[in-house]
Amino acid sequence: MHSIFFKLKFQIYSLLCLLLAANATGWAQPARLIDSLQKQLDPATTSIKQVNILNRIAFLSASTDSSKTFAAANKAIQQSTKLNYLPGLAKANEAKANYHIFRASPAKATPFLEEATKLWQRNYDDEGMAGNLHLLGQVSYLLMKYSTAIEQYQRAEKLYAKTNNKHGLSTVYHSIGTAYNDKGDKDLAVEYLLKSLKLQEQLADKSQLRSTQNNLGRVLVDVKNYPEAIRYYEQSMQTSLQNSDWRNLGITQVNVANIYANQSDYKSAVSYLENALVNLKKADYRRGIQAVYNNLGAINLRLGNYDQAILQLNAALDHAKASQSLSGVALIEQNIAYGYAGLKKYDDALAWYNKAEATAISSGADPFTFGEIYNHRASLDSAMSNYASALNYRTRFVNVNNQVLNEKISKQVLELQTKYDTEKKEYRINMLSKSDSIKSLQIANQQLDIKEKLLLISNQNLSLLDASLQMAQDSLDLIAKSQIILQNELEFTQKQKIIQDLDKQKQIQTLLLHNKSLEVSKKNFIIIGISVVTLLLGLYGYSFYKKRSLQQKALMQAELAKQQEAATIAILTAEEKERKRIASDLHDGVGQLMTAAWLNLQAAQDQLPTQDAAYGNLLSKTMLLVNESMKEVRAVSHNMMPNALLKKGLVNAIKEFIHQLDAAVISINLQTDGLKLSLPSHTETILYRVIQESVNNVVKHAGASRLDISIFNDAAGTDVLIEDNGKGFDVQAALAKENGLGLQNIVSRIQYLHGTVDWDSTPGNGTVIAIHIPAEDNS
Numbered sequence: 001m002h003s004i005f006f007k008l009k010f011q012i013y014s015l016l017c018l019l020l021a022a023n024a025t026g027w028a029q030p031a032r033l034i035d036s037l038q039k040q041l042d043p044a045t046t047s048i049k050q051v052n053i054l055n056r057i058a059f060l061s062a063s064t065d066s067s068k069t070f071a072a073a074n075k076a077i078q079q080s081t082k083l084n085y086l087p088g089l090a091k092a093n094e095a096k097a098n099y100h101i102f103r104a105s106p107a108k109a110t111p112f113l114e115e116a117t118k119l120w121q122r123n124y125d126d127e128g129m130a131g132n133l134h135l136l137g138q139v140s141y142l143l144m145k146y147s148t149a150i151e152q153y154q155r156a157e158k159l160y161a162k163t164n165n166k167h168g169l170s171t172v173y174h175s176i177g178t179a180y181n182d183k184g185d186k187d188l189a190v191e192y193l194l195k196s197l198k199l200q201e202q203l204a205d206k207s208q209l210r211s212t213q214n215n216l217g218r219v220l221v222d223v224k225n226y227p228e229a230i231r232y233y234e235q236s237m238q239t240s241l242q243n244s245d246w247r248n249l250g251i252t253q254v255n256v257a258n259i260y261a262n263q264s265d266y267k268s269a270v271s272y273l274e275n276a277l278v279n280l281k282k283a284d285y286r287r288g289i290q291a292v293y294n295n296l297g298a299i300n301l302r303l304g305n306y307d308q309a310i311l312q313l314n315a316a317l318d319h320a321k322a323s324q325s326l327s328g329v330a331l332i333e334q335n336i337a338y339g340y341a342g343l344k345k346y347d348d349a350l351a352w353y354n355k356a357e358a359t360a361i362s363s364g365a366d367p368f369t370f371g372e373i374y375n376h377r378a379s380l381d382s383a384m385s386n387y388a389s390a391l392n393y394r395t396r397f398v399n400v401n402n403q404v405l406n407e408k409i410s411k412q413v414l415e416l417q418t419k420y421d422t423e424k425k426e427y428r429i430n431m432l433s434k435s436d437s438i439k440s441l442q443i444a445n446q447q448l449d450i451k452e453k454l455l456l457i458s459n460q461n462l463s464l465l466d467a468s469l470q471m472a473q474d475s476l477d478l479i480a481k482s483q484i485i486l487q488n489e490l491e492f493t494q495k496q497k498i499i500q501d502l503d504k505q506k507q508i509q510t511l512l513l514h515n516k517s518l519e520v521s522k523k524n525f526i527i528i529g530i531s532v533v534t535l536l537l538g539l540y541g542y543s544f545y546k547k548r549s550l551q552q553k554a555l556m557q558a559e560l561a562k563q564q565e566a567a568t569i570a571i572l573t574a575e576e577k578e579r580k581r582i583a584s585d586l587h588d589g590v591g592q593l594m595t596a597a598w599l600n601l602q603a604a605q606d607q608l609p610t611q612d613a614a615y616g617n618l619l620s621k622t623m624l625l626v627n628e629s630m631k632e633v634r635a636v637s638h639n640m641m642p643n644a645l646l647k648k649g650l651v652n653a654i655k656e657f658i659h660q661l662d663a664a665v666i667s668i669n670l671q672t673d674g675l676k677l678s679l680p681s682h683t684e685t686i687l688y689r690v691i692q693e694s695v696n697n698v699v700k701h702a703g704a705s706r707l708d709i710s711i712f713n714d715a716a717g718t719d720v721l722i723e724d725n726g727k728g729f730d731v732q733a734a735l736a737k738e739n740g741l742g743l744q745n746i747v748s749r750i751q752y753l754h755g756t757v758d759w760d761s762t763p764g765n766g767t768v769i770a771i772h773i774p775a776e777d778n779s
Contacts, residue, residue: 181222
């Protein structure tokens with residue numbers, strides 16, 4: 001029964017991991033906030049404000065809309081480069097890193113964060129550097145390098161404390177507590193989570209508060225302090241209920257059920273799981289619903305209710321398939337096999353164990369999953385007297401356990417080495433501090449010598465002041481003599497006044513002449529004014545004419561754009577009609593004729609004498625060629641307009657197209673969500689052609705071994721993300737080439753739907769294609 005216990009714990013642990021990742025990298029933002037930010041954008045303006053808005057949109061869209069993330073981040077980089085705005089460049093790189101963190105791809109996030117680190121260092125920005133260190137800690141956490149993550153978190157903590165950013169402190173305390181818990185240091189985990197909780201209560205941050213209460217409960221469960229764990233879980237449930245957070249409420253109820261299951265109080269556990277199911281269905285959280293059905297099945301396996309357990313485990317499997325997620329599926333299938341073994345239906349159990357092993361291999365499951373499958377498969381083989389197979393699977397189980405043990409020991413050695421290196425650095429810092437103290441004493445002695453010299457200089461200044469006083473007395477004597485001189489000057493001034501009166505009479509005559517000159521000047525000004533007014537009227541008339549010309553030109557350009565769009569629509573419609581016609585002609589015309597020819601050849605072969613071997617061989621080869629030609633005609637007809645797209649919709653057409661590719665050359669993973677109802681036929685046709693063109697480009701040129709295709713549809717529109725691990729390419733160079741018609745064709749088709757397409761690729765780093773079709777073009 002060990003696997004069943006693990007399954008209960010596994011599913012709850014999985015839910016908490018998802019929750020912690022969301023809390024550590026950002027908070028759920030409503031779509032209306034992103035819409036509000038987009039309304040503030042002005043495409044004609046390049047400014048720091050615009051850069052900050054673009055970066056905010058990119059960061060918030062990382063978990064929901066990949067095309068918005070990369071499009072907004074790239075625009076922010078362009079404007080920041082023009083403005084030489086280093087914080088804008090740094091935040092754009094962090095937004096791209098945040099996308100990869102949400103995708104649990106820490107290796108891809110690292111280069112963007114390293115570039116952001118250099119930019120924050122150049123800008124001497126403590127607040128920005130703190131956020132960057134927090135994201136670097138998230139990357140280390142995802143890589144399970146918990147000691148490194150804690151060190152980066154604590155560096156961020158110091159900078160947040162320096163800038164008195166309480167919100168940042170509450171977030172980083174939460175992350176430190178989570179890392180300490182996964183590292184196994186439960187006391188420090190509780191200490192930091194309580195610090196986070198205290199700040200969140202001060203800030204009234206309810207979205208973080210309920211998550212921290214939940215994770216405190218998780219840590220206390222790990223140390224078997226169930227009463228305290230339930231107390232924090234109840235606080236989290238109360239906060240979630242007050243804020244209608246059905247998702248977090250359901251997750252917490254699953255965690256409480258786990259406590260009662262561990263205490264063998266299955267009645268209470270089932271009650272909490274049934275309530276959790278109601279709340280998780282409200283939140284439409286399929287992963288959580290899958291966990292609840294699995295845990296209910298696991299409890300019934302413990303109770304020996306194998307039939308009921310198998311029904312519930314199959315329900316969990318159905319939800320996993322509906323969400324197209326392989327996470328935990330192998331262990332669900334293994335539990336179903338365990339149930340059939342309990343019913344003594346060994347053949348059914350064997351089939352499910354084989355299916356579980358195949359799923360574990362295809363999904364790249366962890367060693368523990370393989371160990372559980374191998375262990376119980378060995379027990380089944382023993383019960384069926386297949387002793388050779390039992391020995392084989394028991395040996396595999398032992399090897400997996402040894403692998404896990406070796407990895408654990410290696411991890412502990414690495415952590416000890418890190419601790420040793422840290423202590424060594426601290427010792428060196430202390431030695432340097434002592435050296436600095438000696439230097440400080442020498443500086444103090446030098447400062448004392450300087451003060452003595454300053455005292456000597458002050459005495460000299462005092463002597464100079466005495467000399468200045470004597471000079472002031474001499475100046476008073478000079479002033480008295482100056483008064484005598486001034487009296488003489490006054491007498492001279494009176495004489496000058498008489499002369500000035502004579503000059504005034506002369507000036508009056510001059511003024512009369514000047515007045516006449518002013519009258520002439522006034523007339524000249526009137527003439528000039530009239531000329532200027534006439535000129536301004538002429539300029540205004542020309543400006544009015546020019547404005548009308550520009551308006552007419554703008555109207556003509558708008559009409560031309562409409563005509564171009566109509567022409568594009570007509571071309572695409574005609575192209576698809578011609579594809580359908582050619583496909584129909586190939587299938588109903590040429591295909592039928594070739595079928596008739598093959599049937600006639602078959603009839604001729606039946607009537608040919610058996611003795612005529614030469615003609616028989618020739619006829620067989622001819623029939624073989626006709627048969628191959630029929631297959632080729634059907635393949636061409638299908639590529640022109642696939643039946644799956646016409647009959648079953650976009651998703652099945654893509655699955656059928658992927659199925660035709662060689663799985664040995666490239667592994668393709670398709671994920672879809674929100675496509676229960678079909679999209680408009682023209683939208684499905686264009687998306688199918690674009691995805692077909694993109695996949696063909698990857699197969700022909702990328703040299704990739706793995707390709708991920710994601711299609712999501714919601715009220716905002718349809719998003720398509722195509723990501724490969726190939727050699728990548730220079731996007732701008734490819735678009736600029738005359739022979740790059742494939743990329744230009746994709747751009748024109750998506751623009752027809754008023755959508756956007758972005759390529760994020762550099763040589764050697766794979767390629768991400770992000771496509772977004774707005775909802776109004778799907779209606």
